[in-house]
Amino acid sequence: xxxxxxxxxxxxxxxxxxxxxxxxxxxxxxxxxxxxxxxxxxxxxxxxxxxxxxxxxxxxxxxxxxxxxxxxxxxxxxx
Amino acid sequence: xxxxxxxxxxxxxxxxxxxxxxxxxxxxxxxxxxxxxxxxxxxxxxxxxxxxxxxxxxxxxxxxxxxxxxxxxxxxxxxxxxxxxxxxxxxxxxxxxxxxxxxxxxxxxxxxxxxxxxxxxxxxxxxxxxxxxxxxxxxxxxxxxxxxxxxxxxxxxxxxxxxxxxxxxxxxxxxxxxxxxxxxxxxxxxxxxxxxxxxxxxxxxxxxxxxxxxxxxxxxxxxxxxxxxxxxxxxxxxxxxxxxxxxxxxxxxxxxxxxxxxxxxxxxxxxxxxxxxxxxxxxxxxxxxxxxxxxxxxxxxxxxxxxxxxxxxxxxxxxxxxxxxxxxxxxxxxxxxxxxxxxxxxxxxxxxxxxxxxxx
Ligand code: SF4
Numbered sequence: 024x025x026x027x028x029x030x031x032x033x034x035x036x037x038x039x040x041x042x043x044x045x046x047x048x049x050x051x052x053x054x055x056x057x058x059x060x061x062x063x064x065x066x067x068x069x070x071x072x073x074x075x076x077x078x079x080x081x082x083x084x085x086x087x088x089x090x091x092x093x094x095x096x097x098x099x100x101x102x
Numbered sequence: 103x104x105x106x107x108x109x110x111x112x113x114x115x116x117x118x119x120x121x122x123x124x125x126x127x128x129x130x131x132x133x134x135x136x137x138x139x140x141x142x143x144x145x146x147x148x149x150x151x152x153x154x155x156x157x158x159x160x161x162x163x164x165x166x167x168x169x170x171x172x173x174x175x176x177x178x179x180x181x182x183x184x185x186x187x188x189x190x191x192x193x194x195x196x197x198x199x200x201x202x203x204x205x206x207x208x209x210x211x212x213x214x215x216x217x218x219x220x221x222x223x224x225x226x227x228x229x230x231x232x233x234x235x236x237x238x239x240x241x242x243x244x245x246x247x248x249x250x251x252x253x254x255x256x257x258x259x260x261x262x263x264x265x266x267x268x269x270x271x272x273x274x275x276x277x278x279x280x281x282x283x284x285x286x287x288x289x290x291x292x293x294x295x296x297x298x299x300x301x302x303x304x305x306x307x308x309x310x311x312x313x314x315x316x317x318x319x320x321x322x323x324x325x326x327x328x329x330x331x332x333x334x335x336x337x338x339x340x341x342x343x344x345x346x347x348x349x350x351x352x353x354x355x356x357x358x359x360x361x362x363x364x365x366x367x368x369x370x371x372x373x374x375x376x377x378x379x380x381x382x383x384x385x386x387x388x389x390x391x392x393x394x395x396x397x398x399x400x401x402x403x404x405x406x407x408x409x410x411x412x413x414x415x416x417x418x419x420x421x422x423x424x425x426x427x428x429x430x431x432x433x434x435x436x437x438x439x440x441x442x443x444x445x446x447x448x449x450x451x452x453x454x455x456x457x458x459x460x461x462x
Binding site: 027029045050052054055056057064066068069070071073074075076077078080081083084085087088089091092 | 104105106108109111114117118121191218219220221222244245247248251254255295298299320324325328331347349350351352357359360363
């Protein structure tokens with residue numbers, strides 16, 4: 024039930040957006056968010072857009088994981 | 103970016119697994135609070151990637167699992183009245199109440215409809231002005247805003263035949279209760295989608311009070327593994343705090359518009375949780391301003407005291423005290439086709455997740 028899916032906003036009419044999720048289109052209420060634009064990515068949950076997705080943070084997460092690789096395994100800090 | 107596949111990348115998973123396996127400290131146990139995490143963790147086989155000294159345990163964040171049978175019985179009683187339509191998310195329909203389920207009631211003639219969204223419930227109310235349409239509001243801060251938005255809309259339109267029966271709950275009191283009950287934990291993987299609404303700030307008290315690492319986690323394999331690594335790093339460095347791994351949608355302050363709507367529409371009240379009992383100010387009742395749309399207040403109906411199924415230890419599973427396989431009914435009398443308890447009914451329940459994907 025707490026499953027939410029990312030999708031791209033392809034059109035908006037009043038308070039309802041059509042969001043493309045992996046090829047299929049679903050409706051999402053925009054009542055919980057201000058300033059949603061066509062082309063934005065949103066997190067859709069039981070028929071509502073819960074939050075905008077930050078492209079920058081999404082990429083940064085992946086960078087952080089890649090950077091981990093170059094770090095030596097950390098020794099436990101002495102207590 | 104599709105915001106899904108990138109985080110299933112084998113290379114990222116390998117980097118993280120190597121890092122986690124390098125952990126040399128004492129055995130630690132982290133709780134994933136959210137049922138969505140439980141499902142993802144089993145589905146992606148995360149436990150098999152972890153070393154012996156890092157364990158995950160499921161928590162109370164499965165909406166259907168913690169909901170009382172009394173609530174289901176209440177919904178059934180309303181559904182048996184003339185001219186009532188009960189609308190609900192699919193998850194609830196198969197939950198066995200004391201003597202029946204919504205699914206059985208439907209086959210006996212009650213008008214019970216599954217909806218994907220509260221907006222559909224509103225549409226049903228508009229199309230059926232002669233009927234009373236009840237939406238069964240269950241779930242945490244992720245689903246509560248959807249109920250709130252529907253109530254705001256109903257009031258705006260003056261739609262007088264739409265009601266919410268609320269069993270909505272909030273997460274932090276349950277997370278605090280588990281620590282106070284002395285369930286041995288070394289950190290929390292905090293619910294990612296709840297946090298998109300609430301913000302990560304709501305876990306600060308728990309982290310500070312109990313000195314417990316908290317990481318708000320996403321739902322893909324790399325998200326979950328990175329979160330586990332962040333928890334281990336907090337333990338290693340001793341810098342215990344609330345961190346956000348799922349930064350692409352979670353901020354410290356959350357979705358303020360949704361929070362405001364919830365504050366207008368709901369009021370905090372004491373509520374019962376399976377496994378944890380009554381927790382102070384952990385539930386969301388409909389506020390006075392929206393009393394006319396509150397099914398509890400609008401319809402005075404007798405509901406018999408409900409009885410929990412015998413032998414089911416779902417309550418202990420939800421607290422992280424017992425594993426599903428410790429239940430004598432697991433895979434004997436209880437399975438997803440014939441669930442005895444709520445932890446087997448729901449896809450997000452630990453019993454069902456483990457039944458479907460788990461390996462010993
Ligand atoms: S296996 Fe079934 S009966 Fe046992 S705890 Fe889980 S839901 Fe309850």
